[in-house]
Amino acid sequence: MESSDKSIKPQTAHIISHTHWDREWYLPYEKHHVRLIKLVDELLDRLDEDGEFKSFFLDGQTIILEDYLQVRPENQERLQKHITEGRLLIGPWYILQDAFLTSGEANVRNMQIGHQDSKRYGEPSKIGYFPDTFGLVGQTPQLMKQSGINNAFFGRGVKPTGFNNTVSDGGYESSFSELIWEGPDGSKVLGILFANWYSNGNEVPVNEAEAKEFWEKKLADARKFASTGELLFMNGCDHQPAQLDLPAAIETAKRLYPEMEFIHSNFPDYLKAVEDVMDHNNLSTVKGELRSQHTDGWGTLVNTASARVYLKQMNQEGQVLLEKVAEPLASFAHVLGKDYPHHLFTYAWKTLMQNHPHDSICGCSVDEVHREMVTRFDKSRHVAETIVNDSKRMIAEAVDTSGFAAYGEEVLPLVVMNMSGWRRTGTVSVEIDAARLYLREGFSLEETASRMKDIDLNGRELVDDQGNTITCQMVDLGLQFGYDLPDDKFRQPYMCRRVRLTFEAVQVPALGLRAYAWVRRANAELPIAPESLLQGDRVLENEAIKVVIHDNGSFTMSDKASGMTYRDLGVYENTGDIGNEYMYKQPEGEQALTTKGLQANICVLENTPYRASVEIKHDWEIPASADDKLDEEQRALVYYPERKAQRSSDTVILKLRTVISLERGGKGLHIETTIDNKAKDHRIRALFPTDLNTATHHVDSMFEVAERNIEPATEWMNPSNTQHQQAFVDISNEKAGLTVANFGLNEYEVLRDGRNTIAITLLRSVGELGDWGLFPTPEAQCLGEHVVRMELIPHTGDGITSGAFAEAYQFQIPWVVCQTDVHEGAIAPVYTPFEWESQELAFSSLKMNEQTGDLLLRWYNMSQQSTDLTIRSTIPQQYFYKTSILEEESHPLSSEEKGSSALQISPCEIVTIGIRR
Incomplete structure (x- = not known):
């Protein structure tokens, strides 16, 4: 389809030089790194020569500058010159991240850090660039608009893409390669689809005969989809060396097509040209997520969500630790007088985000890449843990624990901190030192050890700030070695007697804390123990739910609020997988294996007043691998949907250990599964039938319940119709619902089995990368032990108003506990610096802005309706203000009372509130 503009105005070919720079993929990072250095060296030489080579887009975002200058620091001024002159376009991101496997806050930090780095050189390109992202989340338009970006360039999500990124001529949701993309909140951006991929102008010939053949095809391909005469040609591809003779190639094109204009363009100029002539009324509007749902389903790359699950788990741990624990704790500690470690957060976030490009976090690279990712995850986590430890000690030291002095000298206070956005009750486990003896005291090692072993642990109990005795389990961990690292002296080693205390922390405020103490009290009266949560070894029950375990290890769960009973929960499914890191493919005709007919070994693990746990074990005989035909088909590069391999007749034992736990005040059932995987070429899923009649379901995505x-x-x-998730997936009708929360298990499927079963992928084992060649990846078979965690949360039909979604979000966030001593302090034993009211809002972030020193809090509206937010704070402040994800200063919000503010939040809005102090 062609618009009338094209018959009136001359056509322009905008040729944009770039290279799609995957930092790591089919080669390890450093091998790609060496190629990057060579590319930028040659590019700088060409830019230095004269102005014929107009510009180049650094597709890999600002991390490319770091990678290059790490080896070539002497060229910083040359880079600066060409960036300042607009010939090298940088940013706005730090890295090109995957969309569905990275958190909302990680995407915000990516944009923030990309802008910060860009401004060291000039201004970031206001280009929403997603050339090869494996689908795009629905909130992308809102994130772009809040970043001052009115566009999004992308290659996937609305058009079929197949083997080696070949694209189809038809069958996608937009009439043109230009479209209006609208987010769930109503934000709209101009979408530019790389309808002929981001390499449609690659390697333009200088020779006239070759150029004639090249341009006849390329111009025709672009005209098929463009709504205007402004045609886009991307001169580059994956790791493509810059075409340095492009000016000469453009001169050839001009001679061949004098009626057209050929320009060495850039994204800002191209966008302006399109906007000047585009008729918005001609464009299609595409709403929400771009997940390639209107395709045949074979090229979506969705199963990267389950490739190398261990990476997804490490990523979730790293994201949660930074955004949901370290940043809010450091903000809290800063209010108390501690410096906020901006430099450490930037370093930790950058290190984590180096694992966020699609070929990295998606687990679809060669083994060497993913080994290095594990190290990066560890490095980022170690920094975050250090910030957490420093911050929590500062906070604990400010809590007034002097009330516990009434119990005598042997008092060991501890502070439980809840960094989630909701009031929280749950089981907490903490290790504390019952006594400590420093080696500096001069005793021999033998005497030091003896004194610690002789510490009497009897006659102790846990109390809260009101003096109530708290039921607590103590485990003696015996003699332990430890050390302090003071700021003003040499390390201080010690020996101690350490214990582990496990108890139920009740009603700890959101973003707040509650103090307890382990004390010695003569003739202490133990609290009256409530009834056991266990009935025999097969039934667990609290006030909310009842769980009955069956001989095969599956269980039935009854929700007392809705009256709904869910049956056959916790059955495991196993199928062959003859696909690759990108896509799952079950062997043709294969029947899935399940544990439904397999006897389980069942025993009670824990029976305390606050929690009961039951262990379920399966020894499951499954095929050892695919048969030999898979190797033949891989070597012949047979496209995975067309493979005929089956599973081997050889078998191995797959050992499954499942622990299900119910807490006294819990809203859901916790599940921890340990998989000892000795098989290859297969997939394991946990099945949760809902038997709820509904045509749609809800799933946690980036800043959205989609x-x-x-x-x-x-x-x-x-x-297969597997999909991405983040924290949870939910199936509900008007009376009942079941939310399945997970930790780092990003793939699920709602089975079309008549029961609307939620299937959660726990492990997928494959042996090749896939895509454009044969790249063996034996480590992607994921042999060995894996531990996965889930929570089943039944509710009354609305995940928001019932609190099920809040419970699923809290499942992601660990408790923080810090031992301290008896002292006076400015903070009450039960305290939070913030309070707010809004059932529909999910709390996302608390951090500090480096430039202004302001505190920034962020929520997002989970619902499709407007809601009111009232926020109060006891922190000394000048005023509240509303801002964007880039945290620009803004005008004060009106306030009826000091220390509070109220405002209306639009449907699906991401809202950031600043506190000027």
Whole structure:
């Protein structure tokens, strides 16, 4: 389809030089790094020569500058010159991240750090760039608008893409390669689809005969989809060396097509040209997520969500530790007088985000890449843990624990901190030192050890700030070695007697704390123990739910609020997988194996007043691998949907150990599964039938609870319809619902089995990268032990108003506990610096802005309706203000009382509130 503009105005070919720079993929990072140095060296030489080579887009975002200058620091001024002159375009991101596997806050930090780094050289390119992202989340338009970006360039999500990124001529949701993309909140940006991929102008010939053949095809391909005469040609591809003779190639094109204009362009100029002539009324509007749902389903790359699950778990741990623990704790500590470690947060976030490009976090690279990722995850986590430890000690020292002095000298206070956005009750476990003897005291090692072993642990109990005795389990961990690292002296080693205390912390405020103490009290009266949560070894029950375990290890769960009973929960499924790191493919005709007919060994692990746990074990005989045909087909580069391999007749024992736990005040059932994997080429899922009749379901995505259809579009041919999730997936009707929360398990499927079963992928084992060649990845078989965690949360039909979604979000966030001593302090034993009211808002972040010193809090509206937010703070302040994700200063919000503010939040809005102090 062609617009009338094209018959009136001359056409322009905008040729944009770039290279799609995957930092690591089919080669390890450093091998790509060496190629990057060579590329930028040659590019700088060409830019230095004269102005014929107009510009180049650094597709890899600002991290490319760091990577290059790490080896070539002497060229910083040359880079600066060309960036300042607009010939090297940088940013706005730090890295090109995957969308569905990285958190909302990670995407915000990516944009913030990309802008900060860009401004050291000039201004960031206001280009929403997603050339090869494996689908795009629905809130992308809102994130772009809040970043001052009115566009999004992307290659996937609305158009079929197949083997080696070949693209189809038809069958996508937009009439043109230009479209309006609208987010769930109503934000709109101009979408530019790389309809002929981001390499449609690659290697433009200088020779006239070759150029004639090249341009006849390329111009025709672009005209098929463009709504205007402004045609976009991307001169580059994956790790493509810059075409340094492009000016000469453009001169050839001009001679061949004098009626057209050929320019060495850039994204800002191209966008302006399109906007000047585009008729918005001609464009299609595409709403929400771009997940390639209107395709045959074979090229979506969705199963990267389950490739190398261990990476996803490490990433979730790293993200949560930074955004949900370290940043709010450091903000709290800063209010108390401690410096906020901006430099450490930037370093930790950058190190974590180096694992966020799609070929990295998606687990679809060679083994060497993912080994290095594990090290980066560890490095980022170690920095975050250090910030957490420093911050929590500062906070604990400010809590007034002097009330515990009434119990005598042997008092060991501890402070429980809840960094989630909701009041919280749950089981807490903490290790504390019952006594400590420093080696500096001069005793021999033998005497030091003896004194610690002789410490009497009897006659102790846990109390809260009101003097109530708290039921607590103590485990003696015996003699332990430790050390302090003071700021003003040499390290201080010690020996101690350490114990582990486990108890139920009740009603700890959101972003707040509650103090307890382990004390010695003569003739202490133990609290009256409530009834056991266990009935025999097969039934667990609290006030909310009842769980009955069956001989095969599955269980039935009854929700007392809704009256709904869920059956056959916790059955495991195993199938062959003859696909690759990108996509799952079950062998043709194979019947899935399940544990439904397998006897389980069941025993009680824990029976305390606050929690009961039951262990379920399976020894499951499954095929050892695929048969030999898979190797033949991989070597022949047979496209994975067309493979005929089956599973081997050889078998191995897959050992499953499942622990299900119910807490006294819990809203859900916790599940921890340990998998000892000795098989290859297969997939393991946990199945949770809901038996709820509904056509749609809800799933946690980036800053959004997205609604998706259970039945795929009519174009969908793939028997599998797996999808991405972050914290949870939920199926509900008007009376009941079941939310399945997970930790780092990013793939699920709602089965079309008549029961609307939620299937959570726990492990997927494959042996090749896939895509454009044969790249063996034996470590992607994920042999060895893996531990996964989930929570089943039944509710009354609305995940927001019932609190099920809040429970699922809290499942992600660890408790923080710090031992301290008896002292006076400015903070009450039960305290939070913030309070707010809004059931529909999910709390996302508390951090400090480096430039202004302001505190920034962020929420997002989970609902499709407007809601009111009232926030109060006891922190000394001048005023509240509303800002964007870039945290620009803004005008004060009106306030009826000091220390509070109220405002209306639009449907699906991401809202950031600043506190000027």
